[in-house]
Amino acid sequence: MRIHRYGDPGVIQADDVPRPEPGPGDALVKVAATSFNPSDLGVRRGLLPTDLPFTLGGDVAGTAEGERVIGRIVAASADYVSAPAQDLVPAPATIPLAHAAAIPIAGLTAWQAVFEHAKAGPGMRLLINGAGGGVGGFAVQLAKYAGAHVTATASARSAATVRAQGADEIVDHTREPLPQGFDAVLNLVHVEPPAIDELLGLGPVVVSITVPFGIHFVARNDTRQLSELVALIDAGAVTVDIAGVRPLTELADVHRAAEAGRLRGKTVLVP
Numbered sequence: 001m002r003i004h005r006y007g008d009p010g011v012i013q014a015d016d017v018p019r020p021e022p023g024p025g026d027a028l029v030k031v032a033a034t035s036f037n038p039s040d041l042g043v044r045r046g047l048l049p050t051d052l053p054f055t056l057g058g059d060v061a062g063t064a065e066g067e068r069v070i071g072r073i074v075a076a077s078a079d080y081v082s083a084p085a086q087d088l089v090p091a092p093a094t095i096p097l098a099h100a101a102a103i104p105i106a107g108l109t110a111w112q113a114v115f116e117h118a119k120a121g122p123g124m125r126l127l128i129n130g131a132g133g134g135v136g137g138f139a140v141q142l143a144k145y146a147g148a149h150v151t152a153t154a155s156a157r158s159a160a161t162v163r164a165q166g167a168d169e170i171v172d173h174t175r176e177p178l179p180q181g182f183d184a185v186l187n188l189v190h191v192e193p194p195a196i197d198e199l200l201g202l203g204p205v206v207v208s209i210t211v212p213f214g215i216h217f218v219a220r221n222d223t224r225q226l227s228e229l230v231a232l233i234d235a236g237a238v239t240v241d242i243a244g245v246r247p248l249t250e251l252a253d254v255h256r257a258a259e260a261g262r263l264r265g266k267t268v269l270v271p
């Protein structure tokens with residue numbers, strides 16, 4: 001699934017292209033699934049300029065030389081993708097391979113937000129704003145694993161999932177004001193003033209993965225962290241919650257749903 005120009009979801013098209021030829025150090029991955037990430041919208045609109053034509057898909061789960069693998073790569077919305085072998089790690093053994101496509105970008109972002117930036121630990125009072133999203137699902141579980149007391153914002157459609165992921169308290173962001181008194185805040189949603197100032201006032205450490213305020217970061221690829229997350233998943237300490245499984249050919253529809261605010265959690269796309 002490629003774009004040849006920037007624009008609305010209609011610019012996403014299915015192209016027949018030759019199977020990629022792996023270069024030195026690359027592995028050919030037969031794709032089991034990729035997953036949707038909101039940054040794909042920015043790429044498609046031209047806000048994150050790239051070479052065209054561009055094959056979407058930053059997460060992959062698939063098989064390479066008979067091994068089940070996952071990774072944060074490029075051009076995974078395809079039947080096959082060539083990726084640096086060093087960017088691939090063994091997939092969790094305990095979940096369906098296609099579901100594992102939900103892990104890399106969302107999981108790494110949550111990992112770095114929770115452990116590196118918020119430095120979550122036992123007893124920390126943590127607010128996770130936007131827990132119903134793909135990053136939020138991992139962030140809640142990793143913060144609980146670290147021993148934090150988690151208050152999570154989630155609307156009615158996400159509340160049950162977020163509670164099952166371990167959130168101690170849920171605040172419906174469509175109906176209730178944010179409570180006060182946290183040691184750290186993770187902001188995982190797009191916010192504008194005055195909400196930014198409100199969030200900055202809720203705790204001494206405020207981490208934002210969207211709009212730059214407080215501690216802002218862009219997640220990096222880190223296969224060691226990805227492997228640690230896979231181990232937690234196989235140990236049953238973290239679940240991978242899939243809100244939707246769609247055919248890859250419906251990628252444009254998934255973009256439309258995301259832009260209309262109709263997506264929650266993680267959606268995986270199967271070629």
Ligand SMILES: NC(=O)c1ccc[n+]([C@@H]2O[C@H](COP(=O)([O-])OP(=O)(O)OC[C@H]3O[C@@H](n4cnc5c(N)ncnc54)[C@H](OP(=O)(O)O)[C@@H]3O)[C@@H](O)[C@H]2O)c1
Nearest residue numbers: 038109130132133134135154155158173209217218219264
């Ligand atoms: N800095 C980085 O490296 C990095 C990496 C990954 C993602 N991001 C960015 O981080 C954001 C989250 O990514 P994602 O994949 O988790 O997105 P997502 O899955 O698209 O998040 C959607 C969720 O956002 C929640 N939401 C929307 N408005 C909200 C509000 N006002 N208050 C609380 N929750 C609200 C909704 O929750 P309900 O279902 O509860 O309504 C929805 O489930 C995106 O903007 C993405 O571009 C940044």
